[in-house]
Amino acid sequence: MASSSNVSENQSASQNAFQEIGFTSGSYPAMTNRVPCDVFINHRGPDVKHKLASNIYYALDAIGLRPFLDVEVLEPGVVIPSAIQEAMSSASLHIAILSHNYAQSSWCLDELTFMLRTGTKIIPIFYHVEPSDARWVIQGKGIYADAFSEHETKGRFGSEKIEEWKTALHDISFLSGHVVNDDIAEGRLLKSICNEALQTRDGFPVKIARFLIRTDEHMSRLLADTDEESENSEQDVEESASxxxxxxxxxxxxxxxxxxxxxxxxxxxxxxxxxxxxxxxxxxxxxxxxxxxxxxxxxxxxxxxxxxxxxxxxxxxxxxxxxxxx
Incomplete structure (x- = not known):
């Protein structure tokens, strides 16, 4: 597990990154209910939210991790930018799913810029695209070129921010990740991502068993977060174990x-x-x-x-x- 000093440094870097990219506004109130997160899944909703992103979320949840997928985690009334900031700041691993229309979303590009600036590990997944598609964008070429031309035409974002987005896409193309196409078995991909997520969180290699035995009722009682100030916490754990x-x-x-x-x-x-x-x-x-x-x-x-x-x-x-x- 990461040390408290490293966590503090990561959170500080996260705050600075959000301020630099202008992802959130200071007028948003602080979250009343924080969103604990081990793995943040960056994706464009219309492309993969109910496909690969959802499958990754449930695979990570099944092995006891806390993934963040907005449609599964956010409760009504929560301030979305603040919730995303909390989740990304607490995550020990980021997963970026680059789909064909990924660059059309300013949210995805802002999140990607943030993830690269914090230094937290990122696993890119190139979903029916190639790493070279992201690499060419800085030269105004490839499948993402039209999306950036549309951003420039609309004039909603300054040239400096658009260049930051292009640089982020260019840089992530050089990270080792997964290329997903019709010839790739999704089950094998999910198993690999689960192993990588556990290694990142716990700091040592862990292999996923071929057959997982779920004992949710008892394990949830044994492994539930206990209040250090409660006098009965140890007794509760002993009774659950008994x-x-x-x-x-x-x-x-x-x-x-x-x-x-x-x-x-x-x-x-x-x-x-x-x-x-x-x-x-x-x-x-x-x-x-x-x-x-x-x-x-x-x-x-x-x-x-x-x-x-x-x-x-x-x-x-x-x-x-x-x-x-x-």
Whole structure:
């Protein structure tokens, strides 16, 4: 995390940058509700607000960062220039989405000028344009040339400001970023931006897992901002952690019980099958022995030559041999 001295320096630089570019007027009142922001998304609304900009916002929000997208963050009644100033001043990363009609927006160009002057890291995304399109503008060429000609014709902005805008576009074209076209997988782009945003905020590399497990209810309680002056803050965190642990243990116990019950059912079925097979084999053997004995008894009755004891003995031996063979 950035140190407090660095944060103060960045905020001071932000204030100076806003004053220099004339982005806000001193007549605006201070924000009553500040907008905390980790990542500021600079974009031209009609081009990408409900496309790439929105997807970036939700991807960053899903991993616990605080991105700023006006349509998602600003509440009714908030002074827009002041809110943007607060968000940009507190952000540790700026993302600039340069679309085909980007230069038509004076707001986008003012924000871009501000971002470059503060020294905060910027990730440019060239959305269906090339870095060279921004680079050529300073020479009056490329896809942004018509937009600047229109700014000059309308006369709403002085030549000095227009030159600042051109310089900002020219300079950002030399920053490493992402070129987005129809051949680029947007999911891979979003994952890369999330990794870069986490590295910028925390100061060390972090990889996004292939599968994210959301535990919003408990994590929001465990990681919520706590008031240092509250005597019960530590107790609240301990109780939240205890509740989380109890639910995890309960879930594990249910899974173990389910597995044991399933195993017992399978064992019971196997035992019953074995018993049925044993019972069937014994019954078959008894039937064969009984049949053999009866056969020899019939022979004894019909024969008067052979001693009855020998006949019975031979029959029993034969029956025993059949029984043991099975």
């Amino acid at each position: 509740e989380c642990s109890d639910e995890i243990i309960s879930s594990m116990v249910e899974k173990v019980e389910g597995s044991v019950s399933k195993c017992l059912n399978r064992v019971e079925v196997s035992v019953n099958v074995c018993l049925d097979r044993v019972e069937g084999s014994v019954t078959k053997c008894v039937d064969r022995v009984e049949g053999s004995v009866n056969e020899y008894l019939d022979k004894v009755e019909q024969s008067g030559d052979e001693p009855i004891d020998e006949l019975i003995e031979r029959g029993l031996k034969r029956a025993f041999r059949w029984f043991t063979e099975d």
